[in-house]
Amino acid sequence: MAYRGTDFHGFAENEGVATIGGTLRGALERILREEVELVVAGRTDAGVHAAHQVVSFRTTSERFDPQRLATSLTRLCAPDIVVRSAQEVDDDFDARFSAAARSYEYTVNDGPHPDPLRAGTEWWVGETLDLDAMNAAASGFEGEHDFGSFCRRPKDRPDASLTRRVSRATWQRADPARVVFAIEANAFCHQMVRSLTGFCVEVGRGRRQADEVGEVLAASDRGVAGPVAPPSGLVLVDVTYTARGDSA
Amino acid sequence: MAYRGTDFHGFAENEGVATIGGTLRGALERILREEVELVVAGRTDAGVHAAHQVVSFRTTSERFDPQRLATSLTRLCAPDIVVRSAQEVDDDFDARFSAAARSYEYTVNDGPHPDPLRAGTEWWVGETLDLDAMNAAASGFEGEHDFGSFCRRPKDRPDASLTRRVSRATWQRADPARVVFAIEANAFCHQMVRSLTGFCVEVGRGRRQADEVGEVLAASDRGVAGPVAPPSGLVLVDVTYTARGDSA
DSSP states (O other): OOOTTTTTSSSSSSSTTTHHHHHHHHHHHHHHSSOOEEEEEEEOOOOEEESSEEEEOOOOOOOOHHHHHHHHHHHHHHHTOOOOOOOOOOTTTOTTTEEEEEEEEEEEEEESSSOOGGGGGSSOOOOOOOOOHHHHHHHHTTTEEOGGSSSSOTTTOOOOEEEEEEEEEEEEEEETEEEEEEEEEEOOOHHHHHHHHHHHHHHHTTSOOOOHHHHHHTOOOOTTOOOOOOOEEEEEEEEEOOTTTEEE | OOOOOOTTTSSOOOOTTTHHHOOOOOHHHHHHHHHHOOOOOOOOOOTTTTTSEEEEEEOOOOOOOOOHHHHHHHHHHTEEEEEOOOOOOOOOOTTTTTTHHHHHEEEEEEEESSOOOGGGGEOSSSSSOOOHHHHHHHHOOOEEEEEEGGOOOOTTOOOOOOOOEEEEEEEEETTTTTEEEEEESSOTTTHHHHHHHHHHHHHHTTTSSSGGGHHHHHHHGGTTTOOOOOGGGGGEEEEOTTTTTOOO
């Protein structure tokens, strides 16, 4: 599925506010006429978008055509939420735990003016960024690290591991006014991409040095990483499953 | 200036509703502390966007720095409206009557799915379009014609000329899921680009033939041109002035 997160309080359901998950589940239950529980590959925050999100659920409904279901869901949820396709999966498939990798992209506008046509899908920083310095910083994220300095620790599980394996982290100039951060990892902890982006932008502005990455990671302390980038620029662009849907 | 038209009832001021012109004028009067009247190069409709719009006004204020004015206006009007630059002009300059040409672009998504991240800035038509046929139709718009079949006649001036000179009208494929119509003319009448786009899309779907353009133009009757494309896909992308700001 794909969605524009601007007008939603994130994916996860939350009483009294519009969420992607709540909207999708409501439409699904209306079509299937039974209660369902959603499992999602990447729980995006308020204002964060998805070009390729994956959700799984169990149904006892015996007669439904997956592609017709996708079309009906899109009809109920568009234009902000679009279900691109649906398929039946093995009983042991789980959109979250079977996922081997997630990819995100973050778009920064570093041109002279904000762009009203993309205001909800990028971050305008108001000055030209040093792409080489940002790539030097990003390369320090690759590999397996404790990302405690770049995550919001879960309140209900303060001792949960924040170690993640980043397989790719690169910045590219998309056009004269835009740079895009592409990052892939086995999984991400809370606000991780936005924290890494915020740090790289500080480096790109010349306020911090790329070679600080090692000590910031080592500190495992959120106070040392600096500002978190706003949600608008962030898009979940891919979720990868192994061929057999095995857990990674 | 640039703006996202989605949440505005067009440029022209209209009591009781949010308009681009009303928002801009309000900010301008707050800064200059005097009443101003705006002249605009292209009066865009509700939901239509601009990447490059031009506005002129007269002020008696003797001390203001144009670039600071632009920055202040953006601060008051962003993120939907951005004033990219401002400059003093000759007394005979008029944003509307001095303009020699206007350029618009219309983006059509002809891929398999609507795109939530671009829903407000394109038109999803749900089927793949025949680009060659659309270009054959568009070439028939070039030159000087009575565009009465492709315009909404002004109610207050039913006898106004609807003859316009189109210098360029071409479709290009921007990516596998998108085609973009680029059109330039000395001026446009009301809903002209959206009507021309709607006709071309009918041709691209195979419902009409490109060689009908001649007879449709000759009819000068709005009933024969077919559906008007929605405003979301339309962007005013340029306004051209002659070197001396002469009227075209």
